[in-house]
């Protein structure tokens with residue numbers, strides 16, 4: 001996909017700030033620190049469009065990145081940040097689940113899982129719940145540069161098995177460091193948007 005323009009349109013802290021502009025939304029979901037913001041930057045081939053952080057739990061808003069004035073890439077708050085207080089954690093959970101349940105223009109849910117590790121309990125719970133939404137859903141194994149090429153297939157297989165993914169759910173790998181997987185993910189986004197999947 002040729003990026004003509006990419007800009008952070010809005011950082012919303014609540015529903016009254018969600019944009020009215022009806023672009024199909026590609027939403028990034030995953031644990032804090034899994035690489036959601038980096039993925040958005042990499043997809044846009046821009047540095048520091050979405051703020052990334054070495055410290056987990058930073059993104060507490062819904063951030064919209066308008067691509068070519070056609071679609072939104074949406075950076076959602078991460079789940080499962082261990083240092084988050086229980087109360088706050090619950091609130092974030094509700095915030096995310098309400099968003100994914102109620103938003104009427106979700107075109108694709110991109111669920112990010114660190115390719116290095118087997119899915120954790122909250123990844124499994126999230127995956128099960130997300131699949132139940134009946135919105136196109138894709139798994140992206142992140143930080144692929146940290147796994148040697150030869151070992152990647154077994155890591156993605158372990159993720160698929162851990163999440164009990166049905167065969168029709170696609171999975172891709174990605175490295176925001178090297179840009180590997182970028183073309184494949186854009187290709188997938190395009191095919192979903194054009195109704196081919």
Ligand SMILES: Nc1nc2c(ncn2[C@@H]2O[C@H](COP(=O)(O)OP(=O)(O)O)[C@@H](O)[C@H]2O)c(=O)[nH]1
Nearest residue numbers: 033034035036037038052053054143175176177
């Ligand atoms: N090696 C490597 N590091 C990554 C990659 N993606 C993200 N990171 C690092 O992981 C940390 C968390 O990334 P971030 O995008 O902020 O995660 P988020 O909390 O899910 O938005 C940062 O230190 C990133 O530099 C990747 O593909 N490869």
Ligand SMILES: [Mg+2]
Nearest residue numbers: 036037051059
């Ligand atoms: Mg982030």
